[in-house]
Amino acid sequence: MDREIELKFLIAPEASDAILDRLGAQGAVRRLDATYYDTADHALRRAGFGLRVRDGDGGRKQTLKSASAGGVFARGEWEAPVSGPGPDRDLLDQTPAGRIVNGDVLAPVFAARVERTLRLVEHGGAVIEAALDRGELQAGTDRAAVSELELELKTGQPAALFDLARDLMAHAPLRLSLVSKAERGYALALGEAPGARREAAVLTRDMAAAEAFQALGNTALGRLCVAAEALADLPGPDAVHNLRVAARRLRALLKLFRPVTGKLAATPASDALKALANALGPARDLDVYIAETWRPAAEADPQPVEGLAALGKALIEAQQVAYSRALEAAAPDRFGPLALDVAAWLEAGDWLSDPERVEDRGTPARVFAAGRLKKLSKDVLARGEDLEALDHEERHALRIRGKGLRYAIDALAPLFPDHPKRLERWSAANRDLQDALGGLNDQALGASLARDAALAEGDPQAAYAAGALSAAPETTDKLMREAKAALAELKAVKPFW
Missing domain, CATH: 2.40.320.10 (Hypothetical Protein Pfu-838710-001)
Known part of the structure; x- marks a missing residue:
């Protein structure tokens, strides 16, 4: 061969x-x-x-x-x-x-x-x-x-x-x-x-941490490139969402393996991936708000809120601007250097020869993964200890940590095939937590997006409709209950690692 x-x-x-x-x-x-x-x-x-x-x-x-x-x-x-x-x-x-x-x-x-x-x-x-x-x-x-x-x-x-x-x-x-x-x-x-x-990346029990990182990095970068190609060829909600998730997953992977790679040349790639995800954010958030909040209200018979047509016009205007920015971020002149820099760093970066990281690179992947999963899960549970007392920013920080844990579970689970039922419970509980916290975040973000779009249009009817479509308190209460139940499940289930 x-x-x-x-x-x-x-x-x-x-x-x-x-x-x-x-x-x-x-x-x-x-x-x-x-x-x-x-x-x-x-x-x-x-x-x-x-x-x-x-x-x-x-x-x-x-x-x-x-x-x-x-x-x-x-x-x-x-x-x-x-x-x-x-x-x-x-x-x-x-x-x-x-x-x-x-x-x-x-x-x-x-x-x-x-x-x-x-x-x-x-x-x-x-x-x-x-x-x-x-x-x-x-x-x-x-x-x-x-x-x-x-x-x-x-x-x-x-x-x-x-x-x-x-x-x-x-x-x-x-x-x-x-x-x-x-x-x-x-x-x-x-x-x-x-x-x-x-x-998915092929991970084996005998892998070192550096080998596992390269295998996972290859898969994550491949998915990022596929998603960018799909957005360039056929822009739409799914394409925007897939590229944003791919960028976030790759950035989370860089953070997850930071103890193995150190900080050599990683920060520019991480910052560029964050900028890419941020450029896609407004398009994704508007897609969600239009599909899940505005459209159901606009298609209701009779319509429960006046000014929905004016708000719809304002949202479409904002969506067009957001998509223009998203496509610009995924264009070859912007995305190409980013992808190539990540590729070069994964294959031939300084981290592979850093003398201070020899022992870390050679750590058995299972040992490294168990330590990272333990630390991430402990952090999520600690931040969610008093969920109802958290303000919006603190809940958002918990959601980000939970998302990092979810990505880590998805990436590292193949190293731990011995407890599939525990893995299933961990994955399901973490997914439920993300769904509930995501719903709470969408409430606050959606209301802000609609208000900003209406104000940009300068139409009082659109502004009225944006305010009227704010989520009802019972929806917030339901999402809080679901988030608390998911945290309780995470605390109760035994580790799969």
Whole structure:
């Protein structure tokens, strides 16, 4: 098996010439036609593998790629020449995929028809192969365009790979993507959005804390990139929400593993992720208020509040402004450098060689995870001890801590498979706490959003409707009871770690 470290970027077709001009070196153009194979139930895909047979200038080759091989952008690869049109089962049996297929029939799932322009670039003491692919994926009668750039490190340090990527990004819009052609092809064949089925990080009992962080970071960054791509392609409430959650989860992960990484180069990435989430916040909050408060009232018969039409107009105006800001934050020139900086830090950041963190990096992942979960849960329970006495800001701080605990549980749970029922209770109670505290926060935030939108419009009827739609006291009481019950459950259940 060879270990390759590569970066993949989606590019606009019209940016291809600018990329090639910047790369400068002479190269070759090849025609690459590949067919991807799997079992009827897609066992290879579910196990994180992609199997293709490709015809190119070097003849016909069979290639098996794994989703990961130890690093953020490292992938396992098994490649060998073949003579027949389909996969060579004997060669496949010599790889980890042999036991997964286990004699089942392999059939074509999709094909890739690509023209590849190659450049071999020397940069920062490293040799990097740049491959510009243009063509399409084919699954039955369905087609999807391919326009992407791959940078593969041949020799030298990974930092040089990221430096070259930054240089190219400064000259053309590049969108970092952790979705392979195989994933996109499967999505096309199944009628899904690319990256919709990204698997959770694979964590094992024998992992060190640093290895677990890289595995989780890879997954979180991949989901962030998929969400940004989805928002750019089809803006809407779900896309805004998914990107905001992805940014928050990745930032929470950076905080969770701070004892392992220290503060080296982490703060800029964390601050940028916070800024991204904040830029998406108004669009998300307005989406929620319009869907859950204004629209039900506007569609009621008879309408319980006057001025709802005027308030609706004001909300739509505010929503359009908020979406403009959200799309600007997810645009390649803003999002691209952020994603690349996180990627570079995960794969080749200073934290990996910090002599003061050697012991922390080598701490068994289970030991590290148990300590962090214990600390986070203790903090949440302490802050929620006298819930009714907390003001809005204190409840909001509790909600943020609870959200951090929820993200930590989701990330670290695979390390503790021995108590599934306890895990289920912890997850459910924490989710209930977040729902209740989120509802209380939405009440206060929604009223403020509606008031601000009405004032910006300068319409007294809109302002009246905004005030009239404020939540009733009984709703607040119900949410408080639910939050207290969830905290009591968290206090009662035994740890799953």
